[in-house]
Amino acid sequence: MAVTDINVKPMNVYWNGSLLGSTSGGVEISTEVQSTDIIVDQEGTSPVDAYFTGVTLSVSVTLMELNAANYNAMIGDATGANYTPSAGTEVSGYGSSRDFTSMLALCQELKLKPVGASDDTTNWTFFKAIPVVDSLSFAPDAASTMSVTFRIFKDSTKQAAISYGCYGDATQDLT
Numbered sequence: 001m002a003v004t005d006i007n008v009k010p011m012n013v014y015w016n017g018s019l020l021g022s023t024s025g026g027v028e029i030s031t032e033v034q035s036t037d038i039i040v041d042q043e044g045t046s047p048v049d050a051y052f053t054g055v056t057l058s059v060s061v062t063l064m065e066l067n068a069a070n071y072n073a074m075i076g077d078a079t080g081a082n083y084t085p086s087a088g089t090e091v092s093g094y095g096s097s098r099d100f101t102s103m104l105a106l107c108q109e110l111k112l113k114p115v116g117a118s119d120d121t122t123n124w125t126f127f128k129a130i131p132v133v134d135s136l137s138f139a140p141d142a143a144s145t146m147s148v149t150f151r152i153f154k155d156s157t158k159q160a161a162i163s164y165g166c167y168g169d170a171t172q173d174l175t
Contacts, residue, residue: 009114009115009122010023010026010114010115011023011026011027011112011113011114011115011124012112012113012114012115013027013061013063013110013111013112014109014110014111014112014113015073015074015108015109015110015111015129015131015150016073016077016108016109017108017109018069018073020061020063020065020070020073020074021063021064021065021067021070022063022064022065023061023062023063023064024062024063024064024143024145025062026061027059027060027061027112028059028060028061029057029058029059029112029124030057030058030059030060031055031056031057032055032056032057033052033054033055034052034053034054034055034056035050035051035052035053036050036051036053037049037050038050038051055164056152057126057152057164057165058149058150058151058152059110059112059126059129059149059150059152060134060147060148060149060150061147061148061150062145062146062147062148063145063146063147063148064143064144064145066136066144066145066146070146071092072090072092073131074131074133074146074148075092075093075094075133076090076092076093077106078106078130078131078132078133079094079098079103079106079130079131079132079133080092080093080094080095080098080133081093081094081095081097081098103130103151103153104128104130104153106130107128107129107130107153108128108129108130109125109126109127109128109129110125110126110129110150110152110165111123111124111125111126111170112124112125119169120168120169120170120171121168121169122167122168123167123168123169123170124165124166124167125165125166125170126150126152126164126165127155127158127163127164127165127170128152128153128154128155128164129150129151129152129153130150130151130153131148131149131150132148132149132150132151133146133147133148134147134148134149135147152164152165157175158174158175159174159175162174
């Protein structure tokens with residue numbers, strides 16, 4: 001039997017329109033489906049049905065290019081903040097300035113495009129994504145890395161069937 005549908009496709013990762021550079025270990029899309037079991041006395045404890053109640057999506061990636069642009073985007077523009085002291089230079093970091101603010105309001109588009117793809121037909125696009133830096137690694141014998149998980153939220157301006165994201169050409173009108 002011939003094997004024809006195996007793909008080896010590293011992805012370019014774009015957030016808010018900017019390419020985030022080299023990655024390590026691939027890109028992983030995780031899904032978790034929530035449901036409520038329907039149990040009736042007449043059937044004992046076995047569910048007779050389940051109702052879909054939601055889905056949680058996330059995208060995990062390890063960034064290799066730790067530069068000012070990526071620090072500003074992944075930390076400063078997302079769950080941390082940027083600050084420029086008077087007569088100083090901008091820094092990115094964490095503090096209390098984002099406490100009790102909407103993550104959805106800070107979301108931007110996350111696009112995964114296969115390296116070498118000539119069109120958008122094999123892209124994954126998530127309309128409302130926010131990066132959360134899981135860890136930063138600095139070692140004397142390995143490249144420094146930033147592990148990031150993008151939380152995905154629903155975009156209520158898109159069709160309900162694809163309101164979190166989609167595979168394929170998202171440049172067309174999906175409202």
